[in-house]
Amino acid sequence: METAVLIAQCLAGDQDAIATFVEQSYPVVFRLAVSILDDPAEAGEAAQEALWAAVSRLGQFRGEAALTTWLYTLTLNVCRGRLRKLRARQRLHELLAGMLSLERSAPAVEETVIAHEGRRKLWAAVQALGEKQRLPVILRYYHNMPVGEIAQILGINEGTVHSRLNTARARLKAALTGGESQPGGWNYE
Amino acid sequence: MSELNHEQAKQALLREADGLLDAEQAAGLQRHLAGCADCRHEQAELRGLEESLRETFREHSQSRAMPPLARGRVLAGGAALSRVTREQRMILAAAMLALVLLAWTVGVGVWAGWPPDQALRIDKTRPATQPSSVPTLAVMAPSPTPTFEPLVMDGQEKAVIMGRLIVATPGPKDG
């Protein structure tokens, strides 16, 4: 079904159309959420929260941007809020661990699911980037988005996206090549 | 049209990676690359990094299964409800963690049979039939070299652990 027709039906209160919209959008929205939040359960909830926001604000969708761009913007905002909460929880945990002089927690999930050593190292380097650099990298290389669309979603101009990507690429390169040798590890040439 | 110098070519490589070169600029870059091994090396490195990023993200994406959609919840505006229940679950989980840590630290301390002058005071001379005499909170460090100084003040049991004062609710006073 064509997007404009589907949206019009949703706005008219057609429950089947809304269900179709939600079902069609969920995988797209989930994929963005999990690329940012890493945890599938958290991402599933974020995706559903973003879809709920989308359904309740469909009347505000003007069609200037593509529907996916609009959905991505909503999802990104939900994810940013959840990231802040996750970080606060992490800080609390570290504080508790420090007080009780416990060992550091086990390696994070992402360090154990990516099998290839070089890619694991790259994933860790991406996670270590600040949010300003990390989000453009994820949108560009995880989701293959053009710089113009990234600019639209992040609400910054193309030149800023480009310069943040440049900073990120330089840091990733340094993280991979700097320091000690990497036995069996990554050769990115 | 003037040819790109080395530095301009490196900038152009980055712009090319982000799809920001027009046809003329792309042609200029190609002319520079044809005569510059250094920039060709730079380009190969950049493309390698980009390909590695895509592979890494592909692997990540494949390792993250999508949970089923709770369609009714989304349609019923249940996302807000879901937020609340998740918050509640997190608080519960944090409380459970704290309890487990507490039980573990106490367990380790008691099991190790620490001398009372090193451990937070738990009066073992009281009959076991008086459970109320057991402090409701006791914190012990699991390390063999305790980092706290036990105190008994004002009928309350206190310990300084890493500079923080931990107060245990005392049982009834011995007669």
Ligand SMILES: [Zn+2]
């Ligand atoms: Zn050159």
